[in-house]
Amino acid sequence: MEEYxxxxxxxxxxxxIWELEPIxxxxxxxxxxxxxxxKKSTTYTVLRKLCQRNVLQNENTIVTALIKRExxxxxxxxxxxxxxFNGSLPAFIxxxxxxxxxxxxxxxxxxxxxxxxxx
Numbered sequence: 001m002e003e004y005x006x007x008x009x010x011x012x013x014x015x016x017i018w019e020l021e022p023i024x025x026x027x028x029x030x031x032x033x034x035x036x037x038x039k040k041s042t043t044y045t046v047l048r049k050l051c052q053r054n055v056l057q058n059e060n061t062i063v064t065a066l067i068k069r070e071x072x073x074x075x076x077x078x079x080x081x082x083x084x085f086n087g088s089l090p091a092f093i094x095x096x097x098x099x100x101x102x103x104x105x106x107x108x109x110x111x112x113x114x115x116x117x118x119x
């Protein structure tokens with residue numbers, strides 16, 4: 001699962017790919033300069049490293065993601081749950097909801113998720 005670990009800058013970069021894919025690498029350089037303040041060399045360095053890790057692919061200057069946003073979110077969520085809450089989902093949810101007021105719609109959505117997970 002380590003391949004889904006993305007550092008902050010990598011995550012921001014891959015978010016751009018998820019949003020705009022397929023995107024050609026020269027256009028990606030322009031977007032990264034505008035949104036991230038990166039130079040061309042930084043964009044290509046990060047792109048190369050993420051291609052080597054099989055997170056992205058760059059074929060004929062067309063960049064696409066090889067992993068889905070949901071895969072990274074699942075990995076990151078499990079890492080936080082394990083590290084900060086000793087794997088306790090109830091403790092995580094209690095902390096997350098502390099002081100928050102949920103709408104009826106949110107409560108119903110969460111109930112539905114719990115019911116689906118319990119099947």
